[in-house]
Amino acid sequence: MAIWIEEDAKVLVQGITGKQGMFHADKMVEYGTNIVGGCTPGKGGQTVDLQGKPFPVWDSMTAAITETDADATVIYVPPPFAGEAIMEAADAFDSVKGEGVIVCITEGIPTLDMVKAVAYVNNRPGVRLIGPNCPGIITPGETGGAKIGIMPGHIHAKGRIGIVSKSGTLTYEAVAQTMSIDEGQSTCIGIGGDPVNGTGFIECLAAFQNDPQTEAIIMIGEIGGNAEQEAAAWAATNVTKPIVGFVAGATAPPGKRMGHAGAIISGGKGTAEEKFEAFREAGIACAMDPSELGKVLLESLKTAGLR
Amino acid sequence: MNIHEYQGKMLLRAAGVPVLEGVHCTTVDQALNAYDNLGSKVVAVKSQIHAGGRGKGTVMNPSSRATVMEGGVKIAFSKEEVNTYATNILGNLLVTIQTGDEGKIVSNLYIEAGCDIAHEYYLALLVDRDNKSVLIMASTEGGMDIEEVAEHTPELIHKVVVDGNVGLLGFQKRDLGMALGLKGGALKSFGKLLSSMYTMFCAEDCAMVEINPLVRTGADEMVALDAKISFDENAEFRHKNWDDLRDLSEEEDTEIRAKETGLSYVKLDGNIGCLVNGAGLAMATMDVIKLYGGEPANFLDVGGGADEEQVKTAFSIILEDPNVKGILVNIFGGIMRCDIIARGVIAATEALSLQVPLVVRLAGTNVDEGKAILAASTLNIHPADDLAEGAQKIVALIGGEE
Numbered sequence: 001m002a003i004w005i006e007e008d009a010k011v012l013v014q015g016i017t018g019k020q021g022m023f024h025a026d027k028m029v030e031y032g033t034n035i036v037g038g039c040t041p042g043k044g045g046q047t048v049d050l051q052g053k054p055f056p057v058w059d060s061m062t063a064a065i066t067e068t069d070a071d072a073t074v075i076y077v078p079p080p081f082a083g084e085a086i087m088e089a090a091d092a093f094d095s096v097k098g099e100g101v102i103v104c105i106t107e108g109i110p111t112l113d114m115v116k117a118v119a120y121v122n123n124r125p126g127v128r129l130i131g132p133n134c135p136g137i138i139t140p141g142e143t144g145g146a147k148i149g150i151m152p153g154h155i156h157a158k159g160r161i162g163i164v165s166k167s168g169t170l171t172y173e174a175v176a177q178t179m180s181i182d183e184g185q186s187t188c189i190g191i192g193g194d195p196v197n198g199t200g201f202i203e204c205l206a207a208f209q210n211d212p213q214t215e216a217i218i219m220i221g222e223i224g225g226n227a228e229q230e231a232a233a234w235a236a237t238n239v240t241k242p243i244v245g246f247v248a249g250a251t252a253p254p255g256k257r258m259g260h261a262g263a264i265i266s267g268g269k270g271t272a273e274e275k276f277e278a279f280r281e282a283g284i285a286c287a288m289d290p291s292e293l294g295k296v297l298l299e300s301l302k303t304a305g306l307r
Numbered sequence: 308m309n310i311h312e313y314q315g316k317m318l319l320r321a322a323g324v325p326v327l328e329g330v331h332c333t334t335v336d337q338a339l340n341a342y343d344n345l346g347s348k349v350v351a352v353k354s355q356i357h358a359g360g361r362g363k364g365t366v367m368n369p370s371s372r373a374t375v376m377e378g379g380v381k382i383a384f385s386k387e388e389v390n391t392y393a394t395n396i397l398g399n400l401l402v403t404i405q406t407g408d409e410g411k412i413v414s415n416l417y418i419e420a421g422c423d424i425a426h427e428y429y430l431a432l433l434v435d436r437d438n439k440s441v442l443i444m445a446s447t448e449g450g451m452d453i454e455e456v457a458e459h460t461p462e463l464i465h466k467v468v469v470d471g472n473v474g475l476l477g478f479q480k481r482d483l484g485m486a487l488g489l490k491g492g493a494l495k496s497f498g499k500l501l502s503s504m505y506t507m508f509c510a511e512d513c514a515m516v517e518i519n520p521l522v523r524t525g526a527d528e529m530v531a532l533d534a535k536i537s538f539d540e541n542a543e544f545r546h547k548n549w550d551d552l553r554d555l556s557e558e559e560d561t562e563i564r565a566k567e568t569g570l571s572y573v574k575l576d577g578n579i580g581c582l583v584n585g586a587g588l589a590m591a592t593m594d595v596i597k598l599y600g601g602e603p604a605n606f607l608d609v610g611g612g613a614d615e616e617q618v619k620t621a622f623s624i625i626l627e628d629p630n631v632k633g634i635l636v637n638i639f640g641g642i643m644r645c646d647i648i649a650r651g652v653i654a655a656t657e658a659l660s661l662q663v664p665l666v667v668r669l670a671g672t673n674v675d676e677g678k679a680i681l682a683a684s685t686l687n688i689h690p691a692d693d694l695a696e697g698a699q700k701i702v703a704l705i706g707g708e709e
Contacts (some may be wrong), residue, residue, distance in 0.1 A: 035313070037337045079541060080544055080545070108638070110433070110512055110539055110541045110542035110543045110545075111434050111512075111514065111539045111541060111542075112441075112509055112539065112542070113542075114439075115434065115439060115440055115441065116471055118439045118471065119440070119470070119471030119472045120438070120471075120472070121413060122630075123472060135641070150611065150641065150642055151641055152640070152641040152642070152671055152672050154672070155671060165587070166587060167585060167586060167587020167588065167590075167591075168585050168587065168641070169583075169584055169585025169587060169588035169639045169641065170585065170587035170588050170591055171587075172639045172641055172671060173588060173591070173639055173670075174671075174695070176639075176670060176671075178676055193586055193587065195434060195436045196436065196439045197439075220587070222586075222587050222590060223590070223598060224436075225436040225437070226436075226437070226475040227436070230437075241579055246591070248587045248588075248590035248591040248594060249590040249593075249594065249595040250593075250594040250597065251575070251590075251594050251596075251597045251603055252590055252593070252606070253575060253666025255405075256404040256573050256606075258571075258573060258589070258590050258595075258606050259585075259589060259590075259606065260586040260587070260588060261539075261540075261541060262436065263586060263587075263590065267454050268454070272594070288594075288598055289594075289595045289694065289695050289698075290588075290591050290595070290694060291595070291693040291694045291695040291696075292695070301665070
């Protein structure tokens with residue numbers, strides 16, 4: 001078990017004929033992800049070579065899902081078209097099989113496009129959106145596994161730590177920290193750094209809590225909004241597994257967007273200090289330095305009798 | 308991206324939102340002509356800068372910092388007063404609660420006709436992260452600092468969340484208007500204004516529209532007396548007109564150039580430059596520098612796919628800041644390979660004949676090759692295995708120069 005994405009999940013790639021889509025599709029096949037083809041409107045019927053093997057391309061997501069019974073799709077479509085790509089995938093999953101996972105990697109989608117896309121996805125209860133502006137989701141296997149996104153596959157190993165983070169490279173940092181204490185990961189999810197996104201911290205925490213493979217959780221937030229505070233409050237009463245947390249941006253000045261569109265302290269709200277405080281109140285063990293996540297996790301595992 | 312009040316009012320007027328007659332000026336003569344042309348006995352002389360708190364700000368001489376006048380928004384009752392206020396403001400520094408001590412030079416004025424005010428309200432449209440939708444906020448406490456109102460009297464702030472599937476509905480406009488105590492003509496006028504404003508918010512890809520104050524006139528018409536508008540920069544590709552609205556003098560020059568080369572840079576006050584891949588890791592790097600006793604000079608995210616050239620540009624941007632006494636490079640190679648970064652770092656330090664200490668921490672894809680390349684170079688590059696070690700090293704290296 002893992003969350004949402006099993007090791008052998010069947011995955012489509014939207015934008016598979018583009019430079020980014022093709023590059024990462026190749027990397028995913030190399031890792032062992034069960035890629036079943038892709039979708040680029042106007043290029044249906046063509047094939048794309050990944051790791052020396054041909055993969056089919058469809059014109060529409062409905063056709064692609066009908067043909068392949070895909071479980072998930074990953075979107076590498078440029079920002080002007082990404083909102084619609086999400087909605088096309090949501091509609092196709094909903095109408096063909098009533099469920100599916102959409103992972104949107106694209107960075108720079110207009111916020112109001114995401115408002116529309118999220119409302120559209122939320123109208124289709126079987127469909128889950130992860131991202132946008134995120135590294136994706138990975139469920140490492142004994143050999144290979146399902147890597148859906150842009151994360152470097154080779155740093156991961158199958159294990160019992162669930163990781164959820166707003167940031168890409170900080171997720172990799174957290175993965176490396178688990179490996180430094182000989183722990184692997186159940187599933188790692190980047191929920192993305194945009195102000196309006198799909199799956200949030202709470203849904204990830206709930207899924208990790210219910211997943212028998214996951215025994216402890218790392219949660220990494222950043223400045224802006226109050227998703228971390230809400231997640232911490234929720235975890236205090238609903239999560240029994242140990243959680244280790246970090247929040248990036250303690251030194252960020254107010255009113256300045258720190259790379260991610262959502263990473264901004266506005267009106268004095270959404271500071272790292274506020275979030276760390278909420279974490280501590282909820283009994284989450286905090287690392288003040290991401291290079292200490294491993295150490296803090298090890299202590300938490302020991303306290304919980306898991307090491 | 309922010310725009311000036313006078314530009315915001317142009318957009319509002321075009322969208323059908325009632326605003327007062329006004330003229331944008333850059334000289335005192337223009338301001339005097341504007342007074343004559345407006346035909347209003349009373350006018351407001353308003354400094355145009357991208358910061359709030361203008362009315363309660365202080366106008367200062369930019370070199371001596373002597374106070375020229377209290378208030379960056381003045382009501383003039385005669386042409387002479389327009390002359391005095393415009394002369395005082397133009398070319399001088401306006402320091403407000405939002406500009407920080409350095410203030411901002413005022414190069415633009417807005418001369419606006421007066422109006423008969425019965426009551427001042429607050430109105431804002433913004434994207435609400437919690438509801439993942441557009442939120443409309445209104446209050447009877449107009450003209451005040453809304454954060455204060457939210458803190459002390461939150462019950463006076465009324466909210467409506469627009470459903471992303473259906474848009475703004477009639478009953479939502481009525482409910483919000485009635486919550487403000489509006490009746491009859493004023494309620495109708497408010498509903499019409501709200502529709503126009505919501506349409507404009509979506510059409511122009513706004514991130515926020517704040518009207519403080521929104522006023523009810525003696526004739527029960529709702530009028531936007533101020534306009535603070537910011538755009539969602541992600542939507543820039545579909546708004547060619549934003550180039551004309553952008554006031555580059557309001558933006559940090561290095562930040563603009565960084566953006567043009569695909570880098571995300573924010574200048575800070577410390578002395579340790581940072582070059583990092585990924586926004587979260589870049590913030591964490593700053594935090595850890597501070598944790599070990601240093602002060603970061605900047606936020607810099609080179610993104611996921613930086614090449615040698617971008618690394619070089621990143622170095623040159625960091626080094627333009629004279630405060631920088633040392634640089635910490637922190638790369639977790641995912642898609643980006645550490646050997647490429649290592650070559651980029653070497654090329655950049657050679658090309659720019661780097662004088663300050665440099666600590667490089669590499670991890671991830673091709674890390675061994677990257678480290679080998681750095682070790683083989685004759686340049687004075689200090690390697691680090693993790694972020695904590697990197698931060699401690701750079702703090703120690705510049706320690707003597709504090």
